Amino acid sequence: MSKKPKVKRVVKPELQAKGHMRTRAAHATELAEDYVEVISDLLDEHGEARVSDIAARIGVTHVTVTKKVSLLARDGLVTTKPYRSIFLTDLGREVARRSRERHQIVVDFLVKLGVPKDAAHTDAEGIEHHVSSVTLEAFKRFVKDEVNGAS
Amino acid sequence: MSKKPKVKRVVKPELQAKGHMRTRAAHATELAEDYVEVISDLLDEHGEARVSDIAARIGVTHVTVTKKVSLLARDGLVTTKPYRSIFLTDLGREVARRSRERHQIVVDFLVKLGVPKDAAHTDAEGIEHHVSSVTLEAFKRFVKDEVNGAS
DNA sequence: GTATATTTGTAGCTAATGCTAATTTTTTTA
DNA sequence: TAAAAAAATTAGCATTAGCTACAAATATAC
Ligand SMILES: [Mn+2]
Ligand SMILES: [Mn+2]
Ligand SMILES: [Mn+2]
Ligand SMILES: [Mn+2]
Numbered sequence: 228m229s230k231k232p233k234v235k236r237v238v239k240p241e242l243q244a245k246g247h248m249r250t251r252a253a254h255a256t257e258l259a260e261d262y263v264e265v266i267s268d269l270l271d272e273h274g275e276a277r278v279s280d281i282a283a284r285i286g287v288t289h290v291t292v293t294k295k296v297s298l299l300a301r302d303g304l305v306t307t308k309p310y311r312s313i314f315l316t317d318l319g320r321e322v323a324r325r326s327r328e329r330h331q332i333v334v335d336f337l338v339k340l341g342v343p344k345d346a347a348h349t350d351a352e353g354i355e356h357h358v359s360s361v362t363l364e365a366f367k368r369f370v371k372d373e374v375n376g377a378s
Numbered sequence: 379m380s381k382k383p384k385v386k387r388v389v390k391p392e393l394q395a396k397g398h399m400r401t402r403a404a405h406a407t408e409l410a411e412d413y414v415e416v417i418s419d420l421l422d423e424h425g426e427a428r429v430s431d432i433a434a435r436i437g438v439t440h441v442t443v444t445k446k447v448s449l450l451a452r453d454g455l456v457t458t459k460p461y462r463s464i465f466l467t468d469l470g471r472e473v474a475r476r477s478r479e480r481h482q483i484v485v486d487f488l489v490k491l492g493v494p495k496d497a498a499h500t501d502a503e504g505i506e507h508h509v510s511s512v513t514l515e516a517f518k519r520f521v522k523d524e525v526n527g528a529s
Numbered sequence: 530g531t532a533t534a535t536t537t538g539t540a541g542c543t544a545a546t547g548c549t550a551a552t553t554t555t556t557t558t559a
Numbered sequence: 560t561a562a563a564a565a566a567a568t569t570a571g572c573a574t575t576a577g578c579t580a581c582a583a584a585t586a587t588a589c
């Protein structure tokens with residue numbers, strides 16, 4: 228009985244580095260995306276987005292939200308007034324729209340693949356930020372394609 | 379022409395928070411996983427894992443590597459001696475093995491789905507850390523399943 | 530064997546994400 | 560309307576990840 232063949236899978240260092248750099252870039256923006264998505268949802272559902280509600284949906288303390296929101300304001304994604312609801316700028320709305328759309332595609336994709344709904348939602352929250360446009364297109368195709376439906 | 383139907387997709391706050399908390403948990407460990415994976419590769423290929431080679435593959439400066447490696451040592455994943463190669467502990471080897479395996483499954487999955495190789499590698503580097511065991515199983519199934527091959 | 534080049538380490542900085550504790554403001558209730 | 564409850568802010572702390580600039584050690588070349 229021979230040892231596992233162990234496939235030679237040598238990748239060029241620069242290419243590998245590219246992957247890690249892209250991952251870091253994604254991490255630099257993903258939290259902002261999640262926040263504006265949540266804020267957008269709250270605005271749709273309740274007409275306002277309050278710090279405590281955002282905190283409940285992101286799973287952090289309200290202090291963490293306050294701090295992040297001030298960075299979002301600095302970056303032009305939201306507008307704030309002390310003790311008042313947070314609102315989205317045009318840019319914030321656009322980012323939210325795209326994030327929500329991508330999020331939904333990832334969830335639908337995982338569900339169609341056979342992942343249970345709960346896990347699909349949980350995993351999608353992380354996966355969504357690392358899906359390039361070409362991969363997103365592949366996900367879309369798979370969701371649309373009747374061939375891959377539950378047979 | 380009516381506006382888009384806009385599906386009501388209201389998720390319970392706690393469930394949504396769970397997703398974000400899982401994402402944060404993943405981010406807390408993923409960098410360590412990528413480092414030990416790279417270190418393991420270097421040890422296999424060259425018999426030693428040097429700071430500068432790790433830096434080239436992760437795409438950061440050697441200073442960043444030195445600092446992270448000392449945290450990895452603190453956490454029992456690697457052993458170090460000044461100006462010498464870095465080696466893996468038993469735990470480090472185990473983490474590397476699992477990470478590499480999962481990484482490969484994600485890459486194979488994306489490729490089988492029709493994502494170009496370069497994008498598959500790049501995206502996998504981020505996606506891998508957010509794939510739960512049930513989703514990983516779904517990926518494996520899809521890769522094995524002849525039905526989904528290029529027709 | 531010395532000089533040079535490469536590699537590794539250290540010091541010190543910025544920025545982000547998270548927290549608890551204490552304060553202030555707003556909202557609700559009595 | 561005054562007291563109590565809820566919500567938001569501020570201050571201050573810890574941790575991590577990244578960087579540049581500089582110093583020390585190791586490896587290579589002559
Ligand atoms: Mn997300
Ligand atoms: Mn991530
Ligand atoms: Mn990775
Ligand atoms: Mn990896």
